[in-house]
Amino acid sequence: MEHPKFIITSGGHLRLGMVTLHRDLLMPHEDCLGGGFYEYDYASNILILSGKSFDYGPPRWSKVGVLQVPEAYRGIPIVYRDHWGTELNITDSFTIKYY
Numbered sequence: 811m812e813h814p815k816f817i818i819t820s821g822g823h824l825r826l827g828m829v830t831l832h833r834d835l836l837m838p839h840e841d842c843l844g845g846g847f848y849e850y851d852y853a854s855n856i857l858i859l860s861g862k863s864f865d866y867g868p869p870r871w872s873k874v875g876v877l878q879v880p881e882a883y884r885g886i887p888i889v890y891r892d893h894w895g896t897e898l899n900i901t902d903s904f905t906i907k908y909y
Contacts, residue, residue, distance in 0.1 A: 817845035
């Protein structure tokens with residue numbers, strides 16, 4: 811069954827999609843720095859990333875220099891919530907480059 815999942819690639823790309831497994835979001839010869847699930851909060855206009863990948867574990871944000879984000883998310887705040895309820899404001903914490 812497909813679910814809204816995301817990964818962070820070793821190249822710093824945030825990749826989202828409706829997939830069965832997180833590895834389905836990887837391109838050939840890419841490595842994964844973890845992932846989780848996503849949802850879009852329409853009322854607050856925020857992209858919420860949360861949880862962890864069963865394939866790759868939680869995102870290793872410390873390994874990301876510049877976060878590469880799809881152009882469709884320009885101007886939309888992005889946050890990550892871990893399973894302890896801690897929230898990381900991705901938009902303010904990283905240099906973001908849109909593609």
